[in-house]
Amino acid sequence: MxxxxxxxxxxxxxxxxxxxxxxxxxxxxxxxxxxxxxxxxxxxxxxxxxxxxxxxxxxxxxxxxxxxxxxxxxxxxxxxNGFIALSLGHTASGTTISEVLAMVKEFGDVLTAVNAALEDGKVSLNEMRECERQSAELFAAVNSMLRTVRSLMPRQPA
Structure with a gap:
């Protein structure tokens, strides 16, 4: 294509x-x-x-x-339309520490993609797409961690 x-x-x-x-x-x-x-x-x-x-x-x-x-x-x-889509997941899973580690790994992947894109001083469409993809994965990891932390909050009385 x-x-x-x-x-x-x-x-x-x-x-x-x-x-x-x-x-x-x-x-x-x-x-x-x-x-x-x-x-x-x-x-x-x-x-x-x-x-x-x-x-x-x-x-x-x-x-x-x-x-x-x-x-x-x-x-x-x-x-x-200028948006990104992030998975909300169905349930909070994993531990906060493992999710923070996943977030750090995804952040490293973003930095690697940006570094590769900037290496020759020009950013191709495919390099930009990779930066966006890696960033979306980082956002998903952050959301996963926040979902887990939120699930540990005491329920507020109605």
């Missing part, structure tokens, strides 16, 4: 995100289509960014992400 449909805020386009989500699923589009109770040919057409007659609906995009656990479409949609 190309950068021609890239989000105005950087990041992968919605069309490319959907294409890669389907094609990167184990077994590819045919396996995903089966899980979605859809013809593989139809899903293939819906995921083709050049196809003008078949379009992936919002519900299908949501179902595809739920099945694949690949949220590039969500992140592309958020990025195209």
């Amino acid at each position: 190309t950068d021609s449909n890239a989000s105005p805020h950087g990041g992968i386009s919605l069309e490319d995100a959907a294409y890669h989500t389907g094609h990167d699923f184990p077994g590819g589009v045919p396996a995903l289509a089966q899980r979605m109770a859809m013809s593989p040919n139809t899903l293939q057409h819906k995921l083709d960014p050049r196809n003008t007659t078949h379009k992936l609906s919002l519900r299908e995009a949501q179902e595809m992400q739920a099945i694949t656990q690949d949220f590039r479409v969500l992140h592309a949609m958020a990025a195209s």
Whole structure:
């Protein structure tokens, strides 16, 4: 796929995100289509960014992400509007210390990505995307730690 449909805020386009989500699923589009109770040919057409007659609906995009656990479409949609999407998780998990360590690791990954991007004095679109991806992972680690800390607060009487 190309950068021609890239989000105005950087990041992968919605069309490319959907294409890669389907094609990167184990077994590819045919396996995903089966899980979605859809013809593989139809899903293939819906995921083709050049196809003008078949379009992936919002519900299908949501179902595809739920099945694949690949949220590039969500992140592309958020990025195209100048936002980032962070997982809230379902339950607080882990210990605060392990989550702080995870946060420090993610911060190191952000610094590594920024350093690599700045090495030659020019930042490519892919380098910027990597910085954004690593930053989103740091934000998710911070949210996870805060969720755990919040879960340890005493409940306030109603």
